Amino acid sequence: MRTPKSYRFSFVLILLALLLAWLLNISSGSVTIPFSATLSSLLGKPVDVASWQYIIWEYRIPKAFTAILVGGGLSLSGLLMQTLFRNPLAGPFVLGISSGASLGAALLLMGTSLLTGLTSIAFLSDISLAIAASVGSFLVLLVVMLVAQRIKDTMALLIIGLMFGSITSALVSVLAYFSSAESLQRFIFWSFGSVGDLTSGQVFLLAGIVLLGTLLSILSIKALNAFLLGENYALSLGVSLKKSRLLIIIATGLLAGGITAFAGPIAFVGLAVPHLTRQIFDTMEHRILIPAVFLYGAILMMLCDTLAQLPNTANVLPINAITSLVGAPVVIWLLVRKRKMMF
Amino acid sequence: MFEQKNSIIAVKELTVGYGLKVVARNINLDLEPGILCGIVGVNGVGKSTLLRTLANFQPKLAGTIEIQNKLLEKHSPSELAQKLSVVLTEQPASKNLTVQELIALGRQPYTNWIGTLTSTDKEHIQKSMDAFLLEKLRHNKCHELSDGQLQRVLIARAMAQDTSLILLDEPTTHLDLYHKVQILKLLQQLAHQNEKTIIFTTHEIDLAIQLCDKILILDGDTNPFGDPCELIEQKHFERLFPSEMVQFDAKTGSFKVNK
Known part of the structure; x- marks a missing residue:
């Protein structure tokens, strides 16, 4: 017989893992900094080389913080989508929400120069990129939601999400064909995904967006739990369907859209992390799952970023490739081992 | 002395359906606390539609539904959730x-x-x-x-x-006879011991006759409602199915196949 676990111990473990992943993440990079120097710099002690201090505080710590926001936020958006669409394979990438954000970003990065003939896009503010990507993902999310209302079949929903992905990537290709080399390069670099290229202003903005999305998710905890029974049961439990659904969609759009705007389209984190989390936290209670999924996603993202940095070399791999290389086998493994993915 | 009526659910002249399509009309029932009530009828006569309407999942087309002497549509979702619960298919x-x-x-x-x-x-x-x-x-x-x-x-x-009222849509389908009886016995126990009013739709007419306090027969016409014994005496079950196929035996309260 299964006994209910207290998850306090698991939370302590996962917090420790977060701390370790964080230390690992900030102690590795293109410049080799001894671990002892990293530690003493963190503790505010003087360091042998002055530039190390600068690298750690001005580059690596903001980057690790961004990785926490990106990994946690994307995983949380995946959890919200899996519950909302009652589908274990839902996630920001699968349902075309990341593609929507890409289209929004592409229209801004490449479309504006096309339309207005301006070659410089330097004046485009960070906020406009965030808004464009969020609006793009939000629109796709709304359309997918409308389709999901008519089609009860969960497989059909995923296929529609994939089709949206195809449509948006086709539109992006058309845009790319007509745009200047400079803006195309900017878009390509954006689409590789990165957590290291953000200015401090962008990091604060991203933190605000992720915080807002997380707060909205926390406010939706009761509704999310009721949705586990299905919408009719949720209605009979006094959940106001329209309001809760809208709240969850806004939270998802903010998280997936905002993050994609700043860090690029990062694959598989949103889909895989909720399932990985349930291997440790064997519950469906969102009061436990929301913090657990956020922390797990943050850890995974920092580890992926550490790998992408290719320790001790100047090369940085696209993080999107790393998350796919890690995430896709995880999903396959879960499907094969568990036979049926549960949500 | 005027006595306050202790009604859990009162349905008058109710018409249910989807948009312009009327599925069933002229439905009346009134239930007090602690009553187990079965809704029987042939396939497609509107049992589930009626139950969905009573649960406020879809709007009624005409008539009134009162839950504890208050109109169903006047309830807020959270208020209704404390008065009415459902078990769906x-x-x-x-x-x-x-x-x-x-x-x-x-x-x-x-x-x-x-x-x-x-x-x-x-x-x-x-x-x-x-x-x-x-x-x-x-x-x-x-x-x-x-x-x-x-x-x-x-x-x-x-x-x-x-909640004082529980609605169940076909709680005994897909179950074997033993589990059908078990579920219905537990429902009866819940109704009588905990003073819950329970309405369920079913195809097990003979079991419903034995266990229910009240039965509503949906026949697409007068929709008779009452004690099982009264309904048997008034020969309402005989009219449920074509008599050349199955016949109702009033003595045993069950249906027999014509050989």
């Missing part, structure tokens, strides 16, 4: 919930904004689990349960919601 969306977690969801109308269970909530959950013989299964996942066990869990969830 659809399976729970996530079968990864444990029995205890699923039953605990029945307490949602009473918990705070984040869903913290108080000691009262836990008492209700425990009582519901005991009443439906689920103590040993409490930490099992729903996908590990048999159909009969899952049905008991879903009814226990409705009981934990602690």
